[in-house]
Amino acid sequence: MAETATKPNGSNGAHVTAKFDAVVVGAGVAGLYQLYRLREQGLKVRAIDAGAGVGGTWYWNRYPGARFDSESHIYQYLFSEELYKGWSWSEKFPGQPEIERWLNYIADRLDLRKDIQFGTIVKSAHFNEATQRWLVTTDKGDVIDTQFLITCCGMLSAPHVSFPGQETFKGQLFHTARWPKEPVEFGGKRVGVIGNGATGIQVIQTIAGEVGHLKVFVRTPQYMIPMKNPKYSEEDAEAYKSKFQHLTERLPHTFTGFEYDFEHAWAGLTPERRREVIEDCWNDGSLKLWISSFAELFFDPEVNAEISGFVREKMRERLKDPKLCDALIPADYGFGTHRVPLEQNFLEAFHRPNVEIVSVKANPIERVTPTGIQTADGTIHELDVIVLATGFDAGTGALTRIDIRGRDGRSLKEDWSKDIRTTMGLQVHGYPNLFTTAVPLAPSAALCNMTTCLQQQVEWIDDCIRFVRTKNLKVVEPTKDAEDGWVAHHDEIANATLIAKTNSWYLGSNVEGKPRRVLSYCGGVGAYRQKCNEVAASGYQGFTMN
Incomplete structure (x- = not known):
């Protein structure tokens, strides 16, 4: 010192x-x-x-499936062109291990x-x-x-939210923000995930195929956007690196610090053109629909209702089952007023025979018992592993x-x-x-x-x-x-x-x-x-x- x-x-x-x-x-x-x-x-x-x-967030949040939902080429320091160009990302939305390596690269390069x-x-x-x-x-x-x-x-x-009795649980219990460095074995186990926000979605879609049986405790359904995550070749990396000067001039002045920004006024477009813009943003496979379609979705209930209806329609097409639609598609709030997650086959995970939804909105979790999770109706859900994706x-x-x-x-x-x-x-x-x-x-x-x-x-x-x-x-x-x-x-x-x-x-x-x-x-x-x-x-x- x-x-x-x-x-x-x-x-x-x-x-x-x-x-x-x-x-x-x-x-x-x-x-x-x-x-x-x-x-x-x-x-x-x-x-x-x-x-x-x-690493901060990217040191602690090493749970299964943790990754960017900002594009990798903009989630970077822009004060040094040499530092920026000295690192190449492997894909558009990299996972936690690669992000942690990047931050170690920063620490080493800057001594x-x-x-x-x-x-x-x-x-x-x-x-x-x-x-x-x-x-x-x-x-x-x-x-x-x-x-x-x-x-x-x-x-x-x-990390926020703990439940009475957590210390009595005889299995393994983890909060996603304090995930161990050692791999957690899920194979053949009964796993419960509490929470289905951005973090819960990443965990659920990642482990659904590994576990013996998965119970997802859902309180508030989420709107979500399917992520498109292409791998980057050397040519792709060189292409985004060539935009360094553009990014330094662009990112600090957009509405949310992303490369894209709101470019359309709702009132100035025909219904057909509005739908085209919404579809184009949706098909980008990023957060573009949320933060680069129409700014009015944050202020105008009618605009928000139409875009919300669009997202519900897309989610229903994938879920098909009316019971799953009722459990997983929001009905009482509008798109973009909560944090909007990106996902990769999250909805399809619920078509698996080993995945089960437990709604806890009307029947909340009461406590953790030595063998699992007890809801207010007295049901004890027997589990080997509990994952708390309960936020902050x-x-x-x-x-x-x-x-x-x-x-x-x-x-x-x-x-x-x-x-x-x-x-x-x-x-x-x-x-x-x-x-x-x-x-x-x-x-x-x-x-x-x-x-x-x-x-x-x-x-x-x-x-x-x-x-x-x-x-x-x-x-x-x-x-x-x-x-x-x-x-x-x-x-x-x-x-x-x-x-x-x-x-x-x-x-x-x-x-x-x-x-x-x-x-x-x-x-x-x-x-x-x-x-x-x-x-x-x-x-x-x-x-x-x-």
């Missing part, structure tokens, strides 16, 4: 074991780039990660490992008003003094699990338990020199190709810290008025969408007691970037520095 001499801290007598200019929490997509950027401007930086290696402390959990971070610095403690006994604290913990990194405490959970305390000892966990507020998803009033990525009220909370949004946030944070240091200042913090203004702006846009009217993790509805607010900024990636740039260009108007 930068310093190892033990010395007392002025505020509480704690003995500091190391001192840095900046501490980055997390070594995933955002954390690796943040470490690189801050180090490049000459700061002494330490990144800390609970994992044994780099980042020497400044990362692995296998370490950040337990607390307290702002010391006397020194105007943060005191960070870890489960390894580190007490680190740092001027800046940057959280790169990921927006989907805090999105956006906030990773930070509220750390004891973060700002001015006057205020607790971020307590503050966010009352009202989820940030300033552009980059800082929080009352927490000086704390910078955040992938937290609420920014596109990176949900509606974005993550690399596009995380790179932008990392660069804004790096520039802001550089500004503070150039001016020989110590502290930067958003004003309450600036935060109030951003929250109001965010809510005005979000509440005009159909997302705000639909229960899902996009509103935190999956976490009991979580304040209700659309987590992601819905004004678009390009518009968000422009607003962030305007703040920086104004000398950080709305932020106090001293």
Whole structure:
């Protein structure tokens, strides 16, 4: 570490074991780039990660079938053409092992490992008003003094939902976000998967042919799009690499940070032409129908109803069985107001004789027993393996699990338990020199190709810290008025969408007691970037520095 001499801290007598200019929490997509950027401007930086290696989401989520649903050629860092062109993907939507290898390539090429402390959990971070610095403690006994604290913990990194009795289960039980590195054997076993969102879909379609018998516990049916995932030849790789300059200019300014964007207005097209656009987007085998067909699907109930009807029609054609259609096709919310998954023969898995649906909407799971899962009607479903694809405490959970305390000892966990507020998803009033990525009220909370949004946030944070240091200042913090203004702006846009009217993790509805607010900024990636740039260009108007 930068310093190892033990010395007392002025505020509480704690003995500091190391001192840095900046501490980055997390070594995933955002954390690796943040470490690189801050180090490049000459700061002494330490990144800390609970994992044994780099990757963040792509280190932990190694469950069967885990893969991109952003195209591989856009889920990349774009700050270096050499770095971009030095890696070739094998297919359009690669799987977790290849993604993890890519992130290790990044860490090696940028020589980042020497400044990362692995296998370490950040337990607390307290702002010391006397020194105007943060005191960070870890489960390894580190007490680190740092001027800046940057959280790169990921927006989907805090696993959510446990059931009474889990500890009594005599078989194997796994949460998809904490999957073991060692292979899990499913052959001939009775397996239960709880959850059928994006993650559950990937698991179910992957293991259905391996298990003895599979029970899928379904609460909320999902709209979905069939993935088309061609392999890439050397020529394909060279073709997408030749677009590097185009991508650097295009991705930061589209609505969701993808290469494609909304190009059609619903009202300006005939019904026949609308259908052509919808079919073309559907046949792309990507998320194009969701985020590049018609923007009106997010705002106009009639447009949403027509596109929803189209997707239901496509799903019915594949399922055929009316009972399966009732169980697996949504009927009470619209397409695109939940996270839309890509799938590969997921629906066909339910035609297999060894796959069974257990509806738990009206008959919820009550507990886990030593032998399986018990539903409210008293039925015990006997199982050998239970897979929890139950989602996350999105956006906030990773930070509220750390004891973060700002001015006057205020607790971020307590503050966010009352009202989820940030300033552009980059800082929080009352927490000086704390910078955040992938937290609420920014596109990176949900509606974005993550690399596009995380790179932008990392660069804004790096520039802001550089500004503070150039001016020989110590502290930067958003004003309450600036935060109030951003929250109001965010809510005005979000509440005009159909997302705000639909229960899902996009509103935190999956976490009991979580304040209700659309987590992601819905004004678009390009518009968000422009607003962030305007703040920086104004000398950080709305932020106090001293």
